[in-house]
Amino acid sequence: MSALLEVSGVTKRYPGVLANDNVSLTVNAGEVVALLGENGAGKSTLLKAVFGLIKPDSGEIKIGGSPIVFGDTAGVISRGVGMVHQHFQLVPVMTVAENLILGDEPKRGIFINKKAAYDEIIALSKRYGLEVDPDAVIEDLPVGMQQRVEILKALRKDVKLLILDEPTAVLTPQEIDELLVVIRNLANSGVGIVLITHKLHEVMAVADRVVVLRGGKLVGTTSPKETDEAGLAQMMVGRSVVLQVNRTEAKRGGVVLEVKALEVRDDRKILSVKGVDLQLHKGEILGVAGVEGNGQRELVEAICGMRHREAGSVLINGVATKDMHPHAVHEAGISHIPEDREKHGLVSNYTIADNLVLNQFDQAPFAKGWIRDLNEIAKNAIATVEKFDIRTPSAFNTAGSLSGGNKQKVVVARELSEELPVLVAAQPTRGVDVGSIEFIHNQLISARDKGAAVLLVSAELDEILSLSDRIAVMSDGKIVAIVDSKDADRNYIGRLMAGLDK
């Protein structure tokens, strides 16, 4: 019997980059293959070629033993391939149900058969244990829920091969655990699965086989039985990676940022930050741990002037900052790595160079009076791209052409370049590969060592534990405890996050 998927000698060149360089790979039915690689290694490109979304320059791809026509997505889908993309392909203003049936609507005559659609969706979500509200509008949903809709959409057709491009990047730990169970069950029922993820423990937990890409080339195949996380990281990056952060004792100074009795409402107008007090000191990293959706996002946005403060105040060095005015807050001394980099952090059809000066475009040296100094902007871009190892053929390509982790590096580079007294980092390594995570972590620590007060919000408890000097646990809109990281115990914090201990 032939393999479910056979990729042989696929090469794809983009201007200035060899995204895939003679890659060969097979996936058998019932097998979970993890595809690992740094941001920009060519993982998405390879799987887009399999799904018929792009045409490789050479090579052959066979599904169930017979070759596919490059670029023929419909043909690929009809042969039982489903794909969940790294960037959501949902229509934001439509409901979950509408998105799920889009493109293949159950019909009665010329009309959409709503009843049949609902029944189908409910059966589908039961079958895979992925619950959704069919009537919710996509843009109102948290990203984790949107991801779930994407996965259901891929599962709707009877899939034999399921491709998941970084499906866990935006999920909470619980959601990830659930997804891994779904993946395992699907594999056990005979579906072949290709999973891209940067989280090595997920790979260890679920993969049967691991394939590693580096710089477009396949550099090795292994399995969780033969190696460990450090070994995987080394294969990806091509050097040994320090997964544990080296961090010296913080030299804490006075209070820089003070949050007093802050109350904030979420998008649905529900009070989601319920009276938070925080004091952030010079030279420390304060990590905010919590299950996503417990008010962390609203807290960050309110601090950074992007969301209305219902009550309370945010002071920098004793001076109150303006509500709902991100730029004024920035001027007052807060750098902000926003959680949603696509929405707030970047203008994707601007060059990397322009994105690197996005919040300083009208200041010296990037502007002299009314006129932008393109020379300075270019010099800054070239230097920053080099320093932050942003993988791109040119600093003058659009930010949109970068892979996810490199986009994040652009935002991080920009926000760290000014060395402001406070740095608020929201999910700074979401969707970023291990090599870049190490780099971003070191940048955060060096910002701290230079005297910045760093507020770190992350859904990754490990990230919080390894970087923070103090840990604030947030649950149900309140800070339920602040512990020194020396005394922090993973289990205890986990229980606090879940709202069990008080």
Place this chain on the structure above:
Amino acid sequence: MSQTKVAPKEVGKPAKNFDVGSWLIPIIAVLVAMALAAILIKLQGSNPITAYKSLFKTAFGSAAGIGATLGKSTPLVLSGLAVAVGLRAGLFNIGAQGQLLSGALAAAWAGVSFHGLPGYIHIPIALIIGAFFGSIVAGISGFLKAYRGVHEVITTIMLNSIVMGIADYLASHPLREPDQFLTRTSEIQASAKMPVYAHLPLGFFIAVALAAVIWWILGRTTSGFRIETVGRNRHAAWYAGISVKRTVISAMLISGAIAGLGGAVETLGITYRYAPAFNLGLGFDGITIALLGRVHPLGIIPGAILIGGMRAGAANMQFDSGVAPELVDLLMALILLLVTAPLITRFFKNSSNKSMTSGWGN
């Protein structure tokens, strides 16, 4: 493995903010539109080759013809530029027509009522007044968008009708030519008539210079960067400290001023008076031209010349080949359709960008 090689010559090159896409699209759109129209001409029993030959020979075949073409193109360059500036800020200004009308009427008023001024003062004053009124009309839409969240497509369309009504009233009552049966203003003073140098109308050079200035502003200045950023990603603009409200209003003010100037140039350079029917459709042609020029301030110039030429040659074409001058409107409609089709597909592809028009400018 570091791929960050940057050729030294790239330093100092303007950042490529203008992702203008393929210029083949407009060229193909025009050729396909002409081919489709040719079929219709043929069906009608006329000879399309004769018709097109006559159309383009009249428009571009002689110095006088080129002069007339450039004269017709002048307000088109300006109305196209007005629409383009709006689109750059993510605003679909369908009201160029109304803004242009108010500019045309205001310039006529200034041209008629100011006496004893030398031309080099009278003309600029009348142009500025025209631009000012166009700007006010568009500014209303900008304000409503910024502070009331009313979509500019709706307000600009409504203002088109309102302006047309007011202009009709003014031209038929207070500003009407005395003892005239027709609804129109008096002819402007000789000192307000824009000169023509060896068949080349002054207004055309003003329009081209303005297009170049706008191009420079958008690409090289902080104000231009604000407009471009708001047009491409409002959320990121806000986050970066750009006042989206102020930018939306100023983009509309600039857009309206350019449209108003287009009307003023038409009055002072071609019609020499205001009459309600004179400017019909110029503002709407601006939409076609802006899209034909791929929303690039310089790209609209050839588009405007092409369409101005067709308008200039239409009457002669009827004389030579019997094809009605409305053929030009048909061509315009086909061009608009063919040019927007790829833009629309691109807009839906970029559906992550939720605002209604921000996909257009790319």
